[in-house]
Amino acid sequence: MRKLYEAANALEAHMILNLLEMEGLRGRVDGEYLEGGVGELQAHPLVRVMIEEADYERGREIIVRWEAEQPATVQEPKRLGKWVWLGLGAFAGAALMALSLRPPVTTDGIDFNRDGVLEEKWSFSGAALQKVERDRNRDGKMDYASDYDRRGMIDASEQDDDFNGTLETRARYEEGSIVSSERDIDGDSFFEYKEFFEHDVLARTEILHPNTGLPRKIVYYVKLRMDYVELDTNGDGTMDTRVRYDPDGEPVSREAIAPKTS
Structure with a gap:
């Protein structure tokens, strides 16, 4: 946040x-x-x-x-x-x-390697969990943080997946289930990679163009496998090409997408 x-x-x-x-x-x-x-x-x-x-x-x-x-x-x-x-x-x-x-905030956690530093830390407001932080690669820096709502259900999370000190990936949850995530792949503060979930299962991935913020590639999944991809090949903000894939992830067809009519 x-x-x-x-x-x-x-x-x-x-x-x-x-x-x-x-x-x-x-x-x-x-x-x-x-x-x-x-x-x-x-x-x-x-x-x-x-x-x-x-x-x-x-x-x-x-x-x-x-x-x-x-x-x-x-x-x-x-x-x-x-x-x-x-x-x-x-x-x-x-x-x-x-x-x-409102009760004061208290903290607890786990020191997995017994070096005197908590690798996982929990923050509570009374008995309600507010935040969880983790040091996943044991370098002394927290690289994952998740926030919880007043009911104790996860609300949002941030993480540093390349362990460079920047939380470049963040996710949003509803009723405890992940609904979307986004990632700044190149560290320019623009989140060009977005994922969308249905019932905690990846359903769609969008890769955005940094100049327009519009998708230049959308990947659709069925049962966690890539089903088809839509592409904006000329950068005009409209998907114009669809590529379908077989269960092994190999392209089997390529077709033009008809322009939408008003």
Whole structure:
């Protein structure tokens, strides 16, 4: 996930998160439990609103719109009606109460090689699992991380499959099942390789053109074997060629795809 907004405090962060959720976006608040230890920490923003990379631009539009609606100067209390202040107070009180009732985050894990460093680490909010991190190649760096929703079901994951320190692969889940993943193969921050799943089974792969962001190759699978491939051979953003494959993965036919008519 990507940092969208640095909040002054946990209350402001949850107000921003509520704005995002009202627009159908999913995010989370990081660092809210660090506020209590600010006297021992470096002076920098602690509370952050995080959002999925794919939703970042839309999230920024919501933030910019919200900031534009804020008054240039703080109004005097006497100019606001008592019902406005009562409503603000009730909202703030409810939010703070909700925060105070949320259990602190604890961590546990496994030191597989007994070197004193956890190769797998779990983060919990009370009894609910929030995050799992793994060091798969035992180099002291976490190269896999998965986030869990309030029900303890996996929500998203990121991983570094070439172990170069960059999490170039990320996946999205619904109801605990993977629905899509994307990968930045060449490290240019453009995720050109996308996979789509049905019932946890790979159904389609798309390879995108870096200049247009449109598919230049789509691979369709049946029972985990390649069934056929559609190609955009001239780069105009339209699939124009279909190649079919036999069960051994050998091409058996090649045909032109008729243009779609409106």
